[in-house]
Amino acid sequence: MAYALQKILKSASGGIVTRAFSVSAVQKSSEHPNGFNFELNDTQKEIQAVARKFAREEIAPAAPHHDRTGEYPAELVKKAWELGFVNPHIPEHCGGLNQGVFDACLVGEELAWGCSGIATAIGSSCLGQMPVILTGTKEQQKKYLGRLIDEPLVAAYGVTEPGTGSDVNGVKTRAEKKGDEWILNGQKMWITNAGVANWYFVLARTNPDPKCPAAKAFTGFIVDRDTPGVTPGRKELNMGQRASDTRGVTFEDVRIPKENVLLGEGAGFKIAMGAFDKTRPPVACAATGIAQRCLDEATKYSLERKTFGVPIAHHQAIAFILADMAIGVETARLAWMKAAWEADNGIRNSYSASIAKSYAADVANKSASDAVQVFGGAGFNSEYPVEKLMRDAKIYHIYEGTTQIQKLVVSRSVIDATKSVA
Amino acid sequence: MARVLVGVKRVIDYAVKIRVKPDKSGVVTDGVKHSMNPFDEIAIEEAVRLKEKKLASEIIAVSCGPTQSQEVIRTALAMGADKGIHVEVSGKDYETLQPIHVSKILAKIAQNEKVDMVIVGKQAIDDDSNQTAQMTAAVLDWPQATFASKVEKGDKEITVTREVDGGLETIKCKLPVVISADLRLNEPRYATLPNIMKAKKKPIAKVTPKDLGVDVSPRITVVSVEDPPVREPGVILPDVDALVAKLKEGGHV
Numbered sequence: 157m158a159y160a161l162q163k164i165l166k167s168a169s170g171g172i173v174t175r176a177f178s179v180s181a182v183q184k185s186s187e188h189p190n191g192f193n194f195e196l197n198d199t200q201k202e203i204q205a206v207a208r209k210f211a212r213e214e215i216a217p218a219a220p221h222h223d224r225t226g227e228y229p230a231e232l233v234k235k236a237w238e239l240g241f242v243n244p245h246i247p248e249h250c251g252g253l254n255q256g257v258f259d260a261c262l263v264g265e266e267l268a269w270g271c272s273g274i275a276t277a278i279g280s281s282c283l284g285q286m287p288v289i290l291t292g293t294k295e296q297q298k299k300y301l302g303r304l305i306d307e308p309l310v311a312a313y314g315v316t317e318p319g320t321g322s323d324v325n326g327v328k329t330r331a332e333k334k335g336d337e338w339i340l341n342g343q344k345m346w347i348t349n350a351g352v353a354n355w356y357f358v359l360a361r362t363n364p365d366p367k368c369p370a371a372k373a374f375t376g377f378i379v380d381r382d383t384p385g386v387t388p389g390r391k392e393l394n395m396g397q398r399a400s401d402t403r404g405v406t407f408e409d410v411r412i413p414k415e416n417v418l419l420g421e422g423a424g425f426k427i428a429m430g431a432f433d434k435t436r437p438p439v440a441c442a443a444t445g446i447a448q449r450c451l452d453e454a455t456k457y458s459l460e461r462k463t464f465g466v467p468i469a470h471h472q473a474i475a476f477i478l479a480d481m482a483i484g485v486e487t488a489r490l491a492w493m494k495a496a497w498e499a500d501n502g503i504r505n506s507y508s509a510s511i512a513k514s515y516a517a518d519v520a521n522k523s524a525s526d527a528v529q530v531f532g533g534a535g536f537n538s539e540y541p542v543e544k545l546m547r548d549a550k551i552y553h554i555y556e557g558t559t560q561i562q563k564l565v566v567s568r569s570v571i572d573a574t575k576s577v578a
Numbered sequence: 579m580a581r582v583l584v585g586v587k588r589v590i591d592y593a594v595k596i597r598v599k600p601d602k603s604g605v606v607t608d609g610v611k612h613s614m615n616p617f618d619e620i621a622i623e624e625a626v627r628l629k630e631k632k633l634a635s636e637i638i639a640v641s642c643g644p645t646q647s648q649e650v651i652r653t654a655l656a657m658g659a660d661k662g663i664h665v666e667v668s669g670k671d672y673e674t675l676q677p678i679h680v681s682k683i684l685a686k687i688a689q690n691e692k693v694d695m696v697i698v699g700k701q702a703i704d705d706d707s708n709q710t711a712q713m714t715a716a717v718l719d720w721p722q723a724t725f726a727s728k729v730e731k732g733d734k735e736i737t738v739t740r741e742v743d744g745g746l747e748t749i750k751c752k753l754p755v756v757i758s759a760d761l762r763l764n765e766p767r768y769a770t771l772p773n774i775m776k777a778k779k780k781p782i783a784k785v786t787p788k789d790l791g792v793d794v795s796p797r798i799t800v801v802s803v804e805d806p807p808v809r810e811p812g813v814i815l816p817d818v819d820a821l822v823a824k825l826k827e828g829g830h831v
Contacts, residue, residue, distance in 0.1 A: 198649070202656065202774050210768060240771030253771060263771075 196262070203259055207266035210239060215270025222274060222399035223544050226391065228352060229274045229399050236278045237308040241267065243301075245282060245289050245434075250297050251305040256500040257434055261441040261492055268445025269452075272548045273399035275442055280348040280400070282438065283556075284311030286431035287357045287376050291419045300355055300378055312353035314344040314379075314405060315428055321346070322561050324359070324428060325370040329407065331360040331377065338362075338377065338417070340385075340410040346555075350388045350403035355380050358407070359424050374424030378416040385410035396547030434499050436509035436556055440492035443516035443552040447488060450520075450527035450545050451481040457531055468530070477526050484519035491515050507569040514562035517552035524549040579635035580694035580731065580753065582625045584659065585684055586618040586641050588650045589704045602802045604673065614650040617699025619657075621759040623766040624729060625697055626658035633731045636660050638691055642680055644668040648782060655777035656769035662782035663687060667794060671787075674796030679787070681713030686790040688718060693754065695736075700725055700758040711758035721751040724758040 246252025320326030329342025
């Protein structure tokens with residue numbers, strides 16, 4: 157394994173650089189083109205500044221209300237849509253920004269700092285759109301992505317079912333071809349935006365033969381919300397991210413025109429999986445945003461609260477908790493940045509994306525729990541901001557691929573790399 | 579439709595805690611967050627609203643300062659200005675740049691660009707001078723409408739409501755005119771992501787004060803910069819008589 161990693165590192169740095177031990181000018185190989193760079197360019201800084209301002213001035217003050225009531229943040233989603241936060245990846249021919257994953261993640265981390273539930277309401281339309289962006293025909297894109305640009309509408313991604321989540325192969329929702337249409341029957345569950353979406357991406361089994369391999373048995377469909385037979389369920393009351401609209405959806409003899417098939421019959425599994433490489437970094441960056449918020453709140457409180465005659469930040473036990481949070485935030489950020497950068501540069505990023513997502517989820521959860529600890533009794537109380545962070549953080553271990561699935565991806569990648577060198 | 583010139587200044591961000599340099603020559607600016615003067619944001623917003631109402635045709639954003647001043651010009655472009663002019667003033671010259679210089683610069687640019695309105699923030703939050711609008715109007719011999727909290731544009735004149743000590747004053751000025759924006763004039767918009775991307779393609783011209791025929795040699799010397807005195811603690815007095823006695827003692831009554 158060590159040898160395999162060495163090989164990966166060697167190729168990444170372009171060969172080992174021999175260093176002349178001189179005290180004068182450092183030979184910075186990074187100054188040549190394509191070297192490592194940890195600085196944002198001016199446009200990225202501007203984009204980040206707008207998102208940061210919006211998060212602090214609009215999202216954070218409204219967050220407690222939406223968390224308490226579960227009310228969908230329609231006003232904030234509309235404002236975010238006006239600023240260009242909701243549809244970063246829509247291609248230019250539909251009127252979109254065609255922004256990269258990295259820049260969208262810069263925005264996502266800042267919005268999640270304000271409230272990850274509201275940020276999810278703003279950002280999850282992207283997940284539903286991704287199959288259409290990646291595999292849709294120009295007509296499908298113009299029709300279904302164009303309308304999201306024209307009006308503050310959102311999309312939803314419908315794959316998970318009551319009976320299957322991680323095991324996508326277990327999807328039971330089925331679609332049968334009838335003339336020029338497909339008839340959809342089944343149930344999806346835990347679908348973000350289900351109650352407010354204008355259309356869904358739905359994965360359904362189109363080859364009923366159980367022996368048919370997953371890669372050929374499923375098809376991806378675009379389903380208009382107002383098609384007869386589409387019934388979203390009640391809004392689910394979850395532990396956290398309560399502002400986000402999560403529901404089950406039932407499909408009863410829903411008629412889908414054949415024009416709404418993505419790529420072709422049997423291509424569904426590949427489409428559903430392919431979307432994840434672009435959508436896991438944004439989830440990782442949101443978890444990082446939560447962790448940053450935890451760090452900021454805990455630091456601020458620890459400088460105000462006094463025990464034994466000094467602000468608690470002066471006690472090493474507390475200071476070390478803050479240090480651990482900071483270490484987590486910095487490294488989680490680097491992890492999503494790498495995964496996002498790879499996605500934008502056409503490099504297969506499943507390995508980095510899974511690392512980023514699983515790591516950031518752990519960092520967010522630990523930071524939130526530690527933030528509550530720093531606040532002490534007040535941390536447990538709903539009048540202080542940190543208990544919400546702990547409730548919001550948990551979902552990052554679960555959605556967009558559970559931590560266990562991420563570890564499967566990472567371990568397989570490591571083992572394959574070793575095997576291929578043997 | 580009017581051509582509008584807006585002056586924008588790069589200042590230390592309002593939320594930053596200001597620290598005086600140990601050598602008392604000024605405040606610490608290295609590594610400190612800077613942004614557009616809040617009153618200038620209001621000025622740009624007013625210009626953009628005029629353009630949206632089709633009362634203005636082109637908005638030119640101007641900033642005088644070192645290279646970093648281009649950041650606030652870019653923000654102005656992202657909010658809706660059409661082009662920018664960066665008047666390069668750096669180093670020692672920038673430390674002693676005063677409204678007397680800036681007003682001459684803005685006046686020259688206003689003439690070169692044939693503008694009908696100059697809008698600036700009423701004052702910058704670093705020097706609180708509240709002079710640039712007034713001096714610019716004097717150099718140009720244009721009417722001035724300062725502390726504007728409402729601006730309505732007619733064909734050849736504007737009606738401005740001003741916030742003054744006694745309340746609100748409404749005046750009419752013929753174009754061309756200089757306006758200074760006060761707090762309640764409007765609420766500045768966020769720059770949208772599409773506008774930030776579009777702003778990258780908008781031009782920013784670079785000039786020097788020399789090109790404009792303006793002499794920026796210092797008219798002042800900074801003697802020292804110090805923190806304000808530490809606030810004295812208050813005293814709790816037993817009754818009203820004691821309070822009146824203390825006030826008389828201190829010469830306040």
